[in-house]
Amino acid sequence: MPSYTAPVRDMEFVLYELLDIGQHADLPGFEDATPDLVSAILQEGAKITQEVFQPLNRSGDEEGCQWNDGAVTTPKGFKEAYQTYIEGGWNGLTADPAYGGQGMPYVLGLAISEMMVSANQSLAMYPGLTHGAIEAIHKHACDELKAAYLPKMISGEWTGTMNLTEPHCGTDLGLMRTKAVPAEDGSYRITGTKIFISAGEQDITSNIIHLVLAKIPGGPKGIKGVSLFLVPKFRLDENGEPGEHNGVSCGSIEKKMGIHGNATCVLNYDDAVGYLVGEEHKGMRAMFTMMNAARLGVGLQGLCASEVSYQNAVTYARDRLQGRALSGPKAPDKPADPIIVHPDIRRMLMTARAFNEGARAVAYWAGLQVDLAERSDNKETRQAAEDLLGILTPVIKAFFTDMGYYNATNAQQVYGGHGYIREWGMEQFVRDARIAQIYEGANGIQALDLVGRKLAANGGRAVRLLLATIQGFIDDNKDNEKLKEFTGPLSEALTRLQQATMWLMQNAMTAPDNAGAASMDYLYLMGHAALAFSWAQIAKVAHEKLAAGQGDAAFYSNKLITGRYYVERMLPDTVAHLAKLETGAHTMMALDADAF
């Protein structure tokens, strides 16, 4: 059976030694986030995720969710685990204190999320989706709705969902058919069918708060006529408690490749009472709030899949005896050497490790931008943070989830034939990891968002900031000889990213297909530049700590080893991405659609 150990030491390293979140003590919530308190929270988070979440991961997959006449039964133990989680106050960790939250930094919440998803992705999705819904309501709903719904969503007493997709309409939300007809009391009556609603029905909380996109008849056509509504499963009675069942029901749940512990629902809305969130026809704006946070969260799932599958691959690689090292026996007293002596096994392990540690640094860096964007009182700081976050989000979503799936597949490969057998749990990591590449905007959509929207927004301000930030680091450390092995390759990767950016500016305006054709390679180029940037910064800290003789020397030495693996063995992919990108769209678009 697989296990999970939260990488608390590495999380502390990123939060304190790398990002130095202590420097932001002037921000609300950060003043309390002392190293001692953060460490205590991380330790407690490790405990609940390792002891309560993780043991239900395999059984949740095997048992799955069951649908019966509209009701969904979650796997054994999920309800109790969720209860333990909310009773510990975890659900409101980073939420607004005005509604019962603890107001801690978002970036700390991200670390706790990482633990939860690594331990049990299906179970972690219930609070994960709730957080997205909380944010949309918090930012866009009127005070009355906020007062009525936020406290119990923040406490975790109720969960939330996102309802976008319909059978004929996924990416292209302009095709939406679900209707919202205004009622006399100011509310709306929602009618239509939504599909792929994660946690759309469950038996773990007393109410479910659906956020639903729908069109108000007579409004603008297409995407500009979409509004956002809050539709509770049970309408609230005069005491604010769940009362009458609203006109929403779960028609069925999907049989899926993975995440069996979280029901993917068809929700039928039939004259359900809904309340407008934000303005009429401005639903996409509110939904994007939810989606951006969700996309960062989904990107994190890629890291989680990679981390937990890596850990279990390491365990197996140390235990499994098979063959002898090419350089001579390493365990001569045993019938064979552990397979961790074999270079190709290490290639798979080191690739995951180098990704995990670099990706954690990138993800938390992005998470810190959420805090800066929302909590800083300096306008320039907020804008810079929003810019960085906006451009990094699609990269993290797509690059991280592709890598998560890739590394989970490699971790399964380390197990040989046993990796294909369900009871070993490795194939579940692969099946669960797969969804993250698809939901919250398929990865191709992220790439299009990057090159088609984020890159051009505000005259390219965000990409200029990202490039300048990385270049600034290189310049600042140009005399640091020890760091050259990192800043050199970083500089080359940055040059490739700049060259690709230039290519897009020169070629995509006149022929838009060039943007689409370049999008995924461009996204990977940016992902690698971000990872290489993090690794160079990590190496700098490691060298400083080693020079100062501070702390655990092995920890910092291993950082340098792992970082070297990244720049030597992974970063060269950027050469291929640039070469492909610069060939343009013509080979991709030449074939007649009928000729495929």
Added chain:
Amino acid sequence: MPSYTAPVRDMEFVLYELLDIGQHADLPGFEDATPDLVSAILQEGAKITQEVFQPLNRSGDEEGCQWNDGAVTTPKGFKEAYQTYIEGGWNGLTADPAYGGQGMPYVLGLAISEMMVSANQSLAMYPGLTHGAIEAIHKHACDELKAAYLPKMISGEWTGTMNLTEPHCGTDLGLMRTKAVPAEDGSYRITGTKIFISAGEQDITSNIIHLVLAKIPGGPKGIKGVSLFLVPKFRLDENGEPGEHNGVSCGSIEKKMGIHGNATCVLNYDDAVGYLVGEEHKGMRAMFTMMNAARLGVGLQGLCASEVSYQNAVTYARDRLQGRALSGPKAPDKPADPIIVHPDIRRMLMTARAFNEGARAVAYWAGLQVDLAERSDNKETRQAAEDLLGILTPVIKAFFTDMGYYNATNAQQVYGGHGYIREWGMEQFVRDARIAQIYEGANGIQALDLVGRKLAANGGRAVRLLLATIQGFIDDNKDNEKLKEFTGPLSEALTRLQQATMWLMQNAMTAPDNAGAASMDYLYLMGHAALAFSWAQIAKVAHEKLAAGQGDAAFYSNKLITGRYYVERMLPDTVAHLAKLETGAHTMMALDADAF
């Protein structure tokens, strides 16, 4: 529900226009393989695989194999489909006429195998494993065993299996514990436990012929003391019919990620009567016969997964309306354009297509070497064919199955959220494709076989032949201006492969870990060189046919388009593989095993 259409036209193109198998009419079996007959066989093969095999693919996955007290029930319809297959005489298509086979070229059998696996991988594995067993018995067993077993295995009345793995021993067969004790009558008594035995038990034939590796007590230690035995499920009575149940039983079957229609069995041997195949302690030699054929077959499974999932992704991409083309609406009369207009969708489709057509050419080229090696009366021809086959087999096994999984994953991605839902069938392709990277020697083992064994064998004769063959084509066509867009990149890819080969010669002897560290990148370099070589040859034929105004011009023009995509958008990966390879083993091996 997914569908499958056998790519008969492309198979004919490869067999006749590209490989020109007609030039080998002097070989046994080839004289009868006229284009008319070959086409008729391909057409009939298409019919049975599309109409009989494919419709059972989804239901076979959902139902799976059931184990009950030692007996295995295959999914509904499998027995009848298999019966139809053997009644059509398909099982003996390429087998020795002396034992009832039809003696047709192996390469034609490969095309039929491609259809069978594409249509239904689980069902196709039953005859697939039988063919491996037939070959081992045919090459290594005594005449008595051959006469007793081959006719009914070739007719398909009985199936065959391969028994290598034990719980503690997979790759490292020297650790084997299963024992074979000589009996007075010249037979042996086999005792031990074998695991991961595909089709080890089933209800579709009246007997199952197990080929089992075991150690004769007192023999040499390790791998040199392993012998091969034939162990029938039912011992034959005096009429050669299945009689008394032998001492072999199916203890359980595995719950797996995929290939649910084929039981993966634990087989318990308890004093089972077995017959020596080949010489005592020379079991590995016989087993390698079986494994090499099996590895080519497994490599083919990568192509099959890619082909069938590609076909279904194309169907969906043409049907699904979502968004508008970046270059302006393509279906203005519809609410949205079909998603095949989007470049990133085409990236995934074209990558699969360019792989499929190139890989088919490489696989059949390797298949033709099997024919030349076995049927030519010219010793040099046989040796050259064996050399090429030996070096191409691990490349095809690992590179093709990695690409098969990658392309199946991308095909699933084209479906967006629907790809994750079981009923659409795309996620099954991914789950089924996954096993091919693992069984018959995990892909890392293939890479080690390539750099550790095949490369150095006979003083590097095989790799020199491969390099010279490709260089010869480039030289022969150096004045062909039209072909430069293919021969140019091919020449660069070849140079990289040569450089990598040189690097290995210079660095792997002194530090063996460099061989292991380089192995997978080297394998990919060779795989790409082989594919680029095939594409250059395909392009040459296409240009010739277009110039001569022969046949379907669109077919040949599309070949050029697809080939261009390959060289521009896929071949650049070779730059990264070489760069990584040349960094050596140090970053991979530096971390202490305890520090992971």
